[in-house]
Amino acid sequence: MAFPTSLLLFLLCLFLSTSSSLAKSKTKPKQIVLPIYKDASTLQYLTQIKQRTPLVPVHLTVDLGGRSLWTDCEHGYVSTSIRPGGCGTIQCRLAQASKSCEPCNPEFPVGPGCTNAPTCWRFPENTVTHYASGGELASDIITINSTDGKSQGNVVALPQFLFFCALSTITDGLAKGVTGMAGLGRTKISFPVQLATALKLKRKFGLCLSSSTTSNGVVIFGNGPYNFPTTWNNSSFLTYTSLIINKVNTELRVLKGEASAEYFIGVKSIKIRNRTVKLNTTLLQINKIGFGGTKISTVNPYTVLETSIYNAVIKAFVNELKNVTRVPSVAPFGACFSSKNIRNTRVGPAVPNIDLVMEENGVVWRMYGANTMVRVNKDVLCLGFVDGGEPTYINSIVIGGHQIEDNLLTFDIDKSRLGFSSSLLFRQTTCSNYRLTSNA
Incomplete structure (x- = not known):
C-alpha cells in the first residue's frame, strides 16, 4: 500500500513530537x-x-x-x-x-x-x-x-x-x-x-x-535571521535561485528509482572576467538518466568539472591571467601560477572573477580569488578546480567546499530555493565570526 x-x-x-519532550529546554x-x-x-x-x-x-x-x-x-x-x-x-x-x-x-x-x-x-x-x-x-x-x-x-x-x-x-x-x-x-x-x-x-x-x-x-x-556581527541584515543581501530536484538518484544503484537527495541549481553558463566561457551547454542540464547539471557538495573539497568544461575554464582563466607567470601544476590542480605578481585583496588573490550565471534572468553567483585560488605554498597559487572525467556517468559541475567557504548559503526545502551571499569577506566578516557556536 x-x-x-x-x-x-x-x-x-x-x-x-510526541517523543521529543525538550528535556533541558523550557x-x-x-x-x-x-x-x-x-x-x-x-x-x-x-x-x-x-x-x-x-x-x-x-x-x-x-x-x-x-x-x-x-x-x-x-x-x-x-x-x-x-x-x-x-x-x-x-x-x-x-x-x-x-x-x-x-x-x-x-x-x-x-x-x-x-x-x-x-x-x-x-x-x-x-x-x-x-x-x-x-x-x-x-x-x-x-x-x-x-x-x-x-x-x-x-x-x-x-x-x-x-x-x-x-x-x-x-x-x-x-x-x-x-x-x-x-x-x-x-x-x-x-x-x-x-x-x-x-x-x-x-x-x-x-x-x-x-x-x-x-x-x-x-x-x-530553522528560519533566519543569522547572527553575524555586522550592521547589515543578512536576509537583504542574499541572492536567490531555484533548487532543482533531480528525479533520478545517481549515488547508489541499489536506490535506483528514487529521487536524488542532493541540492542542484540551474547554471546556464560560466563567465570569467565577464566573458562567457565557450562550452557545451547541454552538459549543464540534467539528462533523463540523472547525469549532468550542477550540484553543491560538502564532501568534495574542491569544485569538480566534467573534462570538456574543465578544459574550457582552464583555457579561459589562463588567457585572462596571461601576464602572470604560469608554473608546473600541483596535483590535483591543472593551472598553477607564481604568486609573486598577484596582489592580495580583501576578497583574496587579485585574479579574474568567475561567475556562475543562473537560469533566472540577472542572477549570478560570483566567486572571488579567496574561493577560486588555493595557495599550495608561499610562492604558488593554483586554480582550485579539478578534472572530474568524461560526461557519461557524472554531474557536470559539483561545487565543492573551498568554493563555498565564507559564503552564507540558505536552503529552503519547502520553497525549493537557495539563497547565497557570495564571499562574506566582501562585507568584512567570515563564517567563523558567527556569534553562536555550540558547546553541547
Whole structure:
C-alpha cells in the first residue's frame, strides 16, 4: 500500500513530537545550531552531537546531500535507549526502506539486535569513498544546542531521532575519530527535516563553512535571521535561485528509482572576467538518466568539472591571467601560477572573477580569488578546480567546499530555493565570526 507524502509527514510529526519532550529546554527553540570545523588532513567538514544513553560525543562528517544520519554501530555502540525501526512501522516507511525488510542475522548484529519482526534495512553510504553497506534503521536520543536567534539557548533532547546503524568498514576514509555522517539532504529523515518536524521549525537551514582549520563555521536549522556581527541584515543581501530536484538518484544503484537527495541549481553558463566561457551547454542540464547539471557538495573539497568544461575554464582563466607567470601544476590542480605578481585583496588573490550565471534572468553567483585560488605554498597559487572525467556517468559541475567557504548559503526545502551571499569577506566578516557556536 502506498502512503501519500502528506500522510507520512503527519505521521513523522506525530512520532517525533510526541517523543521529543525538550528535556533541558523550557521554551520552544527558534533555531538549532551545530558548529562545523574543517579537518586539516582530509579537508572534511565535521560536527559533533551527543547521542545514546548514557550520552557520548559522536563526531560526524557533514554531507550536504546525505540522506540521513548514520553511524558505526558494529563496535562500541552501547545505549539503553536505542530502538529498532522494524518493518511495517512509520519509521521504516519514512526512511523509504519498507522494500528492504530482511530477517535479522544473530551472527551479524549491527543495530539494536534481533527481534521477532523482520529488520528494516537500508544502504547508508560513505559519500567520500562512495562505499555503501547494509545498515539497520534505528532510533536513539540525541542532544543538540538551540538558540533564540540572539543568544545561545538550552540543550534540546530528541529521544527518538532516526538514523542507520552501519558497519565499521564504511567509516574508512573519514577523518580521524569520525564514526558516521550527518546527512542534510532532501529526504523525510534528514537532519533538517527531522529537527523541523520535531521542534516545529521551518524546513530551512543556513550553512556557513569556515575556511580556517582553527575556527568553526556553523549550520543553523530553522528560519533566519543569522547572527553575524555586522550592521547589515543578512536576509537583504542574499541572492536567490531555484533548487532543482533531480528525479533520478545517481549515488547508489541499489536506490535506483528514487529521487536524488542532493541540492542542484540551474547554471546556464560560466563567465570569467565577464566573458562567457565557450562550452557545451547541454552538459549543464540534467539528462533523463540523472547525469549532468550542477550540484553543491560538502564532501568534495574542491569544485569538480566534467573534462570538456574543465578544459574550457582552464583555457579561459589562463588567457585572462596571461601576464602572470604560469608554473608546473600541483596535483590535483591543472593551472598553477607564481604568486609573486598577484596582489592580495580583501576578497583574496587579485585574479579574474568567475561567475556562475543562473537560469533566472540577472542572477549570478560570483566567486572571488579567496574561493577560486588555493595557495599550495608561499610562492604558488593554483586554480582550485579539478578534472572530474568524461560526461557519461557524472554531474557536470559539483561545487565543492573551498568554493563555498565564507559564503552564507540558505536552503529552503519547502520553497525549493537557495539563497547565497557570495564571499562574506566582501562585507568584512567570515563564517567563523558567527556569534553562536555550540558547546553541547
